Amino acid sequence: MTATLEEQTPTFELERSRPTPNPLNLTEEQLIELEVKFDAILDDITAKRGDSDARYINRVIKLQRSLEMVGRASMLFSKHKPFWFLGVGCLAGGKILENMEIGHNVLHGQWDWMNDMEIHSTTWEWDFVAPASGWQRTHNETHHTWTNVVGKDRDVGYNVLRMDPSQPWRPANLLNPVINAGLAPMFEWGIAIYDVEFDQYLEGTKPKEAMLKDLKRVLKKFGRQSAKDFVLSPLLASLTGSAKSSIKGYVAANVIRNLWAHAVIFCGHFPDGAETFTEEDIENESRGHWYLRQAMGSANIDGSKFMHFMTGNLSFQIEHHLFPDLPSNRMAEIAPRVKAICEEYGIPYTSGPLPKQVFEAWRKVFRLALP
Amino acid sequence: MKNKSARKLLKFAVSQFTYPRDPKDFLQVFNNLTSARYTRGIVSHVTRETPDTSTIFFKAGDGWIPHVAGQWARIGVSLNGKRVWRPFSISAAEGHDPSITVKANGEVSTFLVHDAEPGTLLYLEEPSGQFVLEETPASILFIVAGSGITPVMSMLRTLMPRRPDHDVVLLYSSKSREDCIFHDEILELADQFPGLKPIFRFSREDGRIDFSDTGDIPRLCPDYQDREIYSSGPDSFVTQVQDMAILFGGESRVERFDLTRRTSASGNGEVYFAKSGETLEVTGADSILEAAENLGRQLPHGCRIGICRSCLVPMTDGQVSDIRTGEVTHDPGLVQTCITRPAPWVELDV
Numbered sequence: 063m064t065a066t067l068e069e070q071t072p073t074f075e076l077e078r079s080r081p082t083p084n085p086l087n088l089t090e091e092q093l094i095e096l097e098v099k100f101d102a103i104l105d106d107i108t109a110k111r112g113d114s115d116a117r118y119i120n121r122v123i124k125l126q127r128s129l130e131m132v133g134r135a136s137m138l139f140s141k142h143k144p145f146w147f148l149g150v151g152c153l154a155g156g157k158i159l160e161n162m163e164i165g166h167n168v169l170h171g172q173w174d175w176m177n178d179m180e181i182h183s184t185t186w187e188w189d190f191v192a193p194a195s196g197w198q199r200t201h202n203e204t205h206h207t208w209t210n211v212v213g214k215d216r217d218v219g220y221n222v223l224r225m226d227p228s229q230p231w232r233p234a235n236l237l238n239p240v241i242n243a244g245l246a247p248m249f250e251w252g253i254a255i256y257d258v259e260f261d262q263y264l265e266g267t268k269p270k271e272a273m274l275k276d277l278k279r280v281l282k283k284f285g286r287q288s289a290k291d292f293v294l295s296p297l298l299a300s301l302t303g304s305a306k307s308s309i310k311g312y313v314a315a316n317v318i319r320n321l322w323a324h325a326v327i328f329c330g331h332f333p334d335g336a337e338t339f340t341e342e343d344i345e346n347e348s349r350g351h352w353y354l355r356q357a358m359g360s361a362n363i364d365g366s367k368f369m370h371f372m373t374g375n376l377s378f379q380i381e382h383h384l385f386p387d388l389p390s391n392r393m394a395e396i397a398p399r400v401k402a403i404c405e406e407y408g409i410p411y412t413s414g415p416l417p418k419q420v421f422e423a424w425r426k427v428f429r430l431a432l433p
Numbered sequence: 434m435k436n437k438s439a440r441k442l443l444k445f446a447v448s449q450f451t452y453p454r455d456p457k458d459f460l461q462v463f464n465n466l467t468s469a470r471y472t473r474g475i476v477s478h479v480t481r482e483t484p485d486t487s488t489i490f491f492k493a494g495d496g497w498i499p500h501v502a503g504q505w506a507r508i509g510v511s512l513n514g515k516r517v518w519r520p521f522s523i524s525a526a527e528g529h530d531p532s533i534t535v536k537a538n539g540e541v542s543t544f545l546v547h548d549a550e551p552g553t554l555l556y557l558e559e560p561s562g563q564f565v566l567e568e569t570p571a572s573i574l575f576i577v578a579g580s581g582i583t584p585v586m587s588m589l590r591t592l593m594p595r596r597p598d599h600d601v602v603l604l605y606s607s608k609s610r611e612d613c614i615f616h617d618e619i620l621e622l623a624d625q626f627p628g629l630k631p632i633f634r635f636s637r638e639d640g641r642i643d644f645s646d647t648g649d650i651p652r653l654c655p656d657y658q659d660r661e662i663y664s665s666g667p668d669s670f671v672t673q674v675q676d677m678a679i680l681f682g683g684e685s686r687v688e689r690f691d692l693t694r695r696t697s698a699s700g701n702g703e704v705y706f707a708k709s710g711e712t713l714e715v716t717g718a719d720s721i722l723e724a725a726e727n728l729g730r731q732l733p734h735g736c737r738i739g740i741c742r743s744c745l746v747p748m749t750d751g752q753v754s755d756i757r758t759g760e761v762t763h764d765p766g767l768v769q770t771c772i773t774r775p776a777p778w779v780e781l782d783v
Contacts, residue, residue: 116514127462134450177516177731179470180458187453286452294449 086354086408093350099403100353104385107392111175118391119173119181122163129156133315138299140307149308153315155372158322160189162374167390169194170202174387191250191287193279196257206386210331210338210359217331218338220245220252221261224430226338231433238431242424249320249327254280291316322372325420329363330379332423335412336361356383357404362397362413369416370394380404380411465554472496474508474531474555482534482614486580487546488524490532491555500560502527502591503584503688507735509556510544516556517541520736522583522688523560524615526590534614536580561741564688566592567661572600574660576642576650576674579607581666581690582614588663589619593626602654606634606642606666644673646680658683668693668738668757692738692772694718694756702775707749707782720756721770721781732770732783739772746770751779 088096129152136149165188167173173181187194200216208214212228219225223242224235245252258276262268291312299308330336337358344355363369363377370377370393378393381400388396404411414422447456455469466473474491481487500506500523509518519541524534537546566588573592575585582605592599607613613633623629632653634642643649650657658681664674665688672693678685704713704721715724722744725732735743739757745767752763753773761776762768768781 112513112515113511114514116511124462127459131459131462175729176511176514178511180468185470189453283453286449290450290452298450 088354088407092407093348093354095350096353096403096407097348097350100384100400101349103396103399104388107385107388107396108175111389111392115389115391116176116178119164119168119176119389122159123181126156126159126164129153129159134295137295137304137308137311139302139304140299140311141302141304146307146311150311150314150318153312154318154322157189157315157319158372159374161319161323162326162376163371163390164188164374165190165194166374166376169198171387172389189287190253191280191284192254192257193276193283196276196279197253200257200259202386206383208344209356209383210336211341211344211355212338213341214344216256220256222252223427225332225426227430228338228340229430231430236431238427239424242427246324247317247320249324250316251284254284325416326363326373326376328423329361329416329419330376331360332426333361333412333414333419334422334426335410337410353384354409356380357400357409357411359383360412361419362411363419364413364415367394380413466492466494468494471509472557472559474557476549476551476553476555477530478551479549483536483612485537485546485612486534486614487549488532488534489545489549489555490525490530493531493557496559497531497557498559499528500525500531500587501565502587503565504560504562504587505584505736506531506533506560507558508533509558510541510549511554512540512544518556518558518734520741521545522580522587524583524586524590526587526594528591534580534583534586536614562688564663564665564686572656572660573602574654574657574662575601575603575605576662576664576666577603577605578666578670579612579690580614581664581670581688582607583665584688585663585665586615586618589622589629593622593629597626597628599626599628601629602657602660603629603631604634604642604650604653605631606636606670609635609637642673644677646677650677662686664688665690667691689738689740692757695759700777702777702779704775705751705778705780707780709783715774718756719774721753721773721775721779723771724774725770734771737771739769742769744769744771747782749780749782752776753779 133149133152133156136145136152140146140149165186168181168186169183169188171183174183179185183198190197205215205217210218212218212226219229222245223238224231258273258280259268260273263270263273292309295312296305296309299305339355339359344351347355357380360379360383362380363373365377375390375393376382378397381393381396382390384400385396401411403409444456451459457467457469460467461469466475473494474497475494477490477492479487479489503522505520505522507518507520509516511517517540519539521533521535523531525532533545535542535545537543562584564584575588577585585603589601589603592601603619605613605619610616610633613635616633619629619631623631654660662674662678662683662685664671664685668689668691671687671689675685675687702715704715704724705711706713711730713721713724713728713730715721719727722732722734722737732746733744735741737744748762748765748768750765752761752775753768754761754776756772756774762773768779770781
């Protein structure tokens with residue numbers, strides 16, 4: 063027993079540079095137990111979800127649409143400061159809710175069980191430049207399946223940032239902080255371009271036609287989104303002499319949404335403690351092991367109920383990654399259960415307040431700019 | 434015409450501001466009847482007809498097509514948050530606000546009878562069905578049982594005021610006086626319109642109707658062979674009416690309310706869904722549709738008793754048996770999932 067322990071306890075440095083397939087040395091039996099315990103949470107919530115959950119999402123949607131209408135109406139009179147602030151607040155809040163608590167989660171299929179085509183992953187389109195279908199491919203299929211597997215999960219740096227020490231350093235990575243600072247306020251455009259998978263076309267793994275089709279779709283949506291917020295709405299506001307102030311207002315609301323979404327999403331997998339994996343790590347991966355990887359590769363944000371709501375409950379990133387299609391309103395309820403299981407098996411449960419997590423993600427951006 | 438294109442133009446203009454959502458998604462905040470994807474309905478009031486039967490009156494939103502007497506519509510409700518659809522016969526007269534009369538015998542119908550209240554949201558598909566009155570009906574004999582009265586009630590309410598002298602015999606079988614839906618209203622109609630002759634039959638006291646040529650029908654309605662026969666009720670009931678009509682060379686129009694399963698057509702089987710790669714176990718006497726629904730999977734469906742053919746899906750391999758007849762089909766083609774089960778294995782391209 064002692065011999066095995068010594069053998070399998072690597073030095074800290076070794077572990078950071080090359081995570082072992084099973085850093086916690088959980089036995090096969092323990093992995094099976096883990097699978098059973100996490101599956102039990104999944105089954106429990108699946109059996110419980112019902113009327114109250116349906117009422118919840120319908121109420122959130124109603125709130126979001128009300129905010130958006132008040133925001134757009136206020137913008138028509140935005141030459142008056144109070145209307146400008148009211149408008150920007152409502153629009154930014156509305157867009158954040160639309161993209162995160164509603165859009166992200168609906169597109170994950172978290173509400174498909176309601177069998178309601180008004181709130182369904184196959185019919186939803188969001189107020190975000192990236193078209194839903196392309197995002198579902200890169201996010202749901204690639205990122206959620208290959209979470210934090212360097213070389214497979216393209217969300218590790220989104221092809222433009224070096225976010226893991228095992229990614230080879232290139233001189234361009236010196237620009238890491240600059241790129242990230244530019245990405246933050248333009249986050250939706252960044253994601254839209256990323257979803258075209260231009261790099262995969264260059265590598266030859268994505269056919270030209272598929273790439274062009276995606277590109278065309280992005281450009282079309284980009285056109286309509288921009289026309290709505292930056293041309294037509296200001297044009298309408300010009301009737302009250304509010305054209306200029308409303309352009310500023312729409313830009314402000316979009317930028318606020320982008321900064322917030324960028325901050326929250328970077329807290330999901332980049333703070334200290336969120337592990338990455340190699341392709342060898344996931345060979346013949348069992349479901350228990352998959353759960354383990356999801357828990358170890360994600361990081362939560364601590365905060366108030368309101369903060370969780372505004373992040374679309376992505377502040378429960380660990381729970382979301384373990385159960386990507388359970389409704390978001392149930393994440394707070396299952397978090398203590400997930401934490402207890404993690405503690406029982408010594409699985410690190412990474413969590414921290416928003417400023418700390420944002421700081422750590424940014425520190426990584428700076429640190430990995432250098433070889 | 435001008436009005437229509439103006440509306441279209443307005444919608445186009447507004448949708449530039451609501452993109453990527455439909456303008457109706459925003460109107461829905463103010464009006465629950467509005468929907469970009471469904472025709473919605475809102476329950477206006479509910480009347481209890483018998484201890485387990487209610488009539489649900491509703492206001493229908495945009496997209497509803499007025500029904501023809503005798504038709505049914507597929508109606509969706511939210512059952513514990515989940516949308517479930519079932520077909521229901523419309524009992525209201527043509528040209529009136531729609532209503533359905535529902536007897537509690539499944540999840541959806543039980544919800545409608547006991548839990549629907551003013552304000553409950555309904556989801557509606559357009560009325561359909563071939564069980565409708567002839568353009569110029571001659572004398573008619575309605576033979577109905579139980580909740581089979583629903584579409585016939587719509588016909589009576591439509592027909593009688595239109596031609597009060599109409600010669601209509603209604604032979605209506607129910608378990609008891611207490612279970613007899615619309616009993617008093619039918620008597621009132623008969624009072625008002627002497628052409629309507631209702632004959633109530635309570636099977637607990639009087640036994641079941643004897644359809645033989647020396648049985649109840651010739652006795653209760655001697656000129657039955659000269660009448661148009663409409664029959665509505667359980668499958669076993671209307672089949673007897675059909676057989677009787679065939680015997681004297683007449684015709685009958687029927688509406689079935691359930692499905693008679695052959696006990697021989699049961700046992701375990703498997704369905705492989707080629708598109709999702711899932712395998713589904715079918716046990717007991719369940720149809721493929723029911724087995725899929727029990728596991729929370731959605732398949733297209735309409736009447737659920739093998740009539741409307743909305744549930745057709747392509748069979749690519751294996752074979753199915755018909756749960757009514759036991760007949761086995763193995764030729765690749767479209768199969769009705771609501772009345773078939775795997776025999777014992779089938780691959781469906783869904």
